[in-house]
Amino acid sequence: xxxxxxxxxxxPAPGSRVGAGAFWAVVLGTTALRAVLAAVLPLSGDELYYWxxxxxxxxxxxxxxxxxxWGMIPFRAxxxxxxxxxxxxxLVGSALVxxxxxxxxxxxxxxxxxxxxxxxxxxxxxAFFAGSFYASTDALLLPAYVGAAWAAVAxxxxxxxxWWGFGAAVGLGFQAKFPIxxxxxALVPVLLQREARAHLRTPTPWLAALACLVLTGPVWIWGxxxxxxxxxxxxxxxxxxxxxxxxxDLLVFWTWTFVVLTPFVGPAAARAWWRACRxxxxxxxxxxxxxxxxxxxxxxxTLRGETSAHWGLPSVVTAVAALALLPVPRRRFAIRAGAxxxxxxxxxxxxxxxxxxxxxxxxxxxxxxxxxxxxxxxxELFGHAELVAELTRRRRPGELVASKSYSDVHGxxxxxxxxxxxxxxxxxxxxxxxxxxxxxxxxxxxDVLYFTEKDEVDERLAPVFERVVEEDPFxxxxxxxxxxxxxxxxxxxxxxxxxxxxxxxxxxxxxASRR
Numbered sequence: 001x002x003x004x005x006x007x008x009x010x011x012p013a014p015g016s017r018v019g020a021g022a023f024w025a026v027v028l029g030t031t032a033l034r035a036v037l038a039a040v041l042p043l044s045g046d047e048l049y050y051w052x053x054x055x056x057x058x059x060x061x062x063x064x065x066x067x068x069x070w071g072m073i074p075f076r077a078x079x080x081x082x083x084x085x086x087x088x089x090x091l092v093g094s095a096l097v098x099x100x101x102x103x104x105x106x107x108x109x110x111x112x113x114x115x116x117x118x119x120x121x122x123x124x125x126x127a128f129f130a131g132s133f134y135a136s137t138d139a140l141l142l143p144a145y146v147g148a149a150w151a152a153v154a155x156x157x158x159x160x161x162x163w164w165g166f167g168a169a170v171g172l173g174f175q176a177k178f179p180i181x182x183x184x185x186a187l188v189p190v191l192l193q194r195e196a197r198a199h200l201r202t203p204t205p206w207l208a209a210l211a212c213l214v215l216t217g218p219v220w221i222w223g224x225x226x227x228x229x230x231x232x233x234x235x236x237x238x239x240x241x242x243x244x245x246x247x248x249d250l251l252v253f254w255t256w257t258f259v260v261l262t263p264f265v266g267p268a269a270a271r272a273w274w275r276a277c278r279x280x281x282x283x284x285x286x287x288x289x290x291x292x293x294x295x296x297x298x299x300x301x302t303l304r305g306e307t308s309a310h311w312g313l314p315s316v317v318t319a320v321a322a323l324a325l326l327p328v329p330r331r332r333f334a335i336r337a338g339a340x341x342x343x344x345x346x347x348x349x350x351x352x353x354x355x356x357x358x359x360x361x362x363x364x365x366x367x368x369x370x371x372x373x374x375x376x377x378x379x380e381l382f383g384h385a386e387l388v389a390e391l392t393r394r395r396r397p398g399e400l401v402a403s404k405s406y407s408d409v410h411g412x413x414x415x416x417x418x419x420x421x422x423x424x425x426x427x428x429x430x431x432x433x434x435x436x437x438x439x440x441x442x443x444x445x446x447d448v449l450y451f452t453e454k455d456e457v458d459e460r461l462a463p464v465f466e467r468v469v470e471e472d473p474f475x476x477x478x479x480x481x482x483x484x485x486x487x488x489x490x491x492x493x494x495x496x497x498x499x500x501x502x503x504x505x506x507x508x509x510x511x512a513s514r515r
Contacts, residue, residue, distance in 0.1 A: 021115045027098045030123055031091055034133035037346070037436075038087035040353050042381060043414065047135040051076075051086045052410040053433050055418070059222035060175075061433040063233055066218060067140050067175040081417055087135045094132035096143035097122070101321060104150040107157065107283060110325045115449040118324035121269075124338030126345050127261035127313050137177040138310060144173025144180050145314040149290035152186040156286040158195045160204050167208030171215025178234060182297035182314070186290035193282050219333025226436060229503070233429070237306055246303045253302045257295070257312035263341050265320070266335035272322035291318040356381050357478055379483040380407075383476030384415045387486065390474045391420060391449060394488065399447045402501070404458065406431030408451070425450065425461075426500045435503040443497035458489075464500060466493035 043051070053061050054072040061069065072088030079085035101122075102115040110118075122128045126482060150170035154162035166187075173180030190196045199205050223231050258266035277288045295315035301307070323331065352359055359378040389399055391412060402423040403409045413422045423443070424434045450461065451474075461468050468491050475485035494501065 007115045020112050023098075023102060023112050023119070023193060024062065026116055026120060027095060030119075031095055032509065034094065034129075035091055037349065038091060038133040039082070039084040041083070041349060041409075042134075042353075043083050043086060044134070045411070047083075047086055047432070048410040048414050049406055049431050050135055051081075052413055052422075056434070056437045058436070059225070059434075060230065061222075062226075062230055062436060063430055063432060064137060065175045065177060067172065068135060068137055071140070072135070083415065085509055087133050090133050090135050090139035092133070093139040093143050094128075096140075097132075097146055097317065100143055100147040100150050101317070104146060104287070104321050105319075105324060107150060107153045108287060108321060108325055111319075114324045119319050121320050121323060121335055121338075122317060124335050124342055125262040125265045125316065125389075126342050127310055128317060129342050129346070130349075131310065131313065139311065140176035141173060141180060142314060142317055143496055144169050144176055145294065147184055148173065148180070148183040149186060149287065149318050152183070152190055152286050153283040155187075155199070156190045156193055156282040158193075160199050160202065163199065163205040163208040164211070167212035168215070174212075175218065179294070179297065179311075182294045183290055185293040185296075186286055187288050189282065189285040196282075198473040226503075236429075239273055242303050243305070245303055249305070249307050250299055250302045252298065252501055253307050253309070253312070256309035257316065261313070262311060262316050263338060264334040265323070265338040266316050268328055268331055269319040269323045271481070272326050272328045272331075272483045273319040274323040275326050275328065287318075287321070291315055291322070294318075352381070360478060360483065377413035379476070382478055384411055386476055387474065387484075388416045388420065389413055389452070390486075391451065392416065394471070395420070395449050396447065399449050400443075402448045402450050403452055404454070405452070406434075408453075409434070423448070423501055426456075435499075435501070436501050438497075439504045440497045440502055440506050443501050443510060445492055446494045448491040448494060450491050451486045452489075453484060453486055460500065461491060464494060464496050465491040466495060467491070 015323060017454045045331050050064070052073060053064070053066075053069045054076065057070075057073070058066065060066045068089050071092065072086055075085040075088035079088070098119045101118050102112075105111075105115040105118050108314075117210060128142075131142075151162045151165035151169055155166065170180055170183065173183075188248070191200075219230065223229070248302055258270065262269070273291050276284055276291075279288075281287065292315060295312045298311035327333075356434050359381055363378045395401060400423050401409075401412060401420045403412075406424055407420045409424045412420055423438070424432070426432065436491075448465070450458075452458065468489055471488045471490055474486045474488060475482045498504075
């Protein structure tokens with residue numbers, strides 16, 4: 001069943017016909033551009049973390065679901081240990097956004113022209129354009145969210161088979177990022193429809209719900225094997241209480257969502273969503289709830305102390321469908337201005353690849369009086385190959401390499417091509433998946449070459465090693481000036497690996513009676 005065309009006064013702006021070929025040309029062209037950027041831009045700490053997780057296949061991981069991580073494995077097999085292989089799941093995710101957004105637009109009464117326009121508009125937002133080739137859990141959350149919204153609209157319009165699509169989108173989305181549950185309120189307007197409620201008297205929605213639950217199974221299996229550490233970690237993040245001071249955090253979150261990450265386009269999409277709420281057709285009512293619920297969910301999370309700038313993107317991406325379908329004042333200006341903003345940021349990223357020292361020069365101009373030039377934030381862009389070479393030179397046979405920085409630990413593993421055997425020394429609560437890869441018996445008695453950029457001597461090292469000796473530091477220089485200084489500590493005979501190097505227990509001793 002197709003939705004009727006928009007009511008008078010809400011018709012899409014007239015224009016020339018655009019066929020499916022043009023839509024797919026836009027998808028392929030933008031994907032090719034993102035692939036080039038994905039291949040040449042340096043990897044972030046989180047991306048390096050996910051890469052190392054993909055070398056240790058598991059049901060899921062301590063602080064992250066597994067879909068993006070699993071997705072790297074076939075691309076690594078084909079492309080090797082490269083940035084493009086790490087980011088390939090994000091490229092696939094952005095293409096899936098195009099497919100599902102097209103389906104959503106067609107369901108709401110639009111055509112190929114509006115579908116092409118909607119996907120093109122997304123590329124005028126810096127958040128989507130950059131995020132569509134950045135390996136993160138959001139890269140696959142977005143297509144799952146848009147796919148779930150598309151399926152919910154179809155259900156509201158009487159399509160019973162769409163329950164399967166909704167269940168699959170939510171189940172797979174849960175394996176991408178747990179906040180996919182924020183799309184569930186879209187079922188409220190669905191179940192207000194008599195025809196949709198009649199579906200509940202058939203097996204379809206219940207079997208789809210069962211399939212959804214099965215798809216989330218790896219999370220629960222891993223939790224049962226590891227004392228529910230993953231569940232307790234997530235509940236701990238959501239346990240903060242509301243405080244009046246968080247109202248400022250909410251203002252900052254909304255500012256990032258509509259001003260910084262989606263300038264011009266974000267506010268225009270919000271206006272289009274508001275206009276769409278005037279519709280009384282079941283599909284449009286469901287769409288409006290789906291587009292708003294992610295932003296509402298994350299706004300509540302922000303009031304509880306958890307905040308991240310990009311969290312509102314699922315709502316903006318979904319709301320872009322309305323912006324493509326409905327005439328909004330100054331829409332053309334918003335799209336053009338957003339496209340220029342994105343182009344400037346992309347140009348800046350390319351400039352940093354070609355001339356990374358420009359980042360140092362810019363930060364030095366902003367912080368001219370810093371007393372530690374080797375503590376500049378942008379210094380993390382430099383020294384990966386040099387650090388790997390130095391650690392390889394100093395490392396003795398059988399010695400592990402470790403650090404408290406999860407980005408440095410996984411970065412050394414990546415830039416050495418996996419040649420350096422690295423271990424994380426527990427630091428923050430995030431990035432602890434590697435503490436579940438090795439049992440105490442595999443680590444006890446090992447020697448460790450420890451490196452860190454911290455000034456203070458880590459007093460937690462001394463009790464767990466027989467001996468800790470600090471060696472000469474290693475300094476990374478750019479144009480003769482120090483930008484990073486690593487302290488090197490040689491640690492002998494790891495006495496007790498748990499809990500600082502592992503969270504696993506010892507393997508149970510074999511039962512001699514069964515031999």
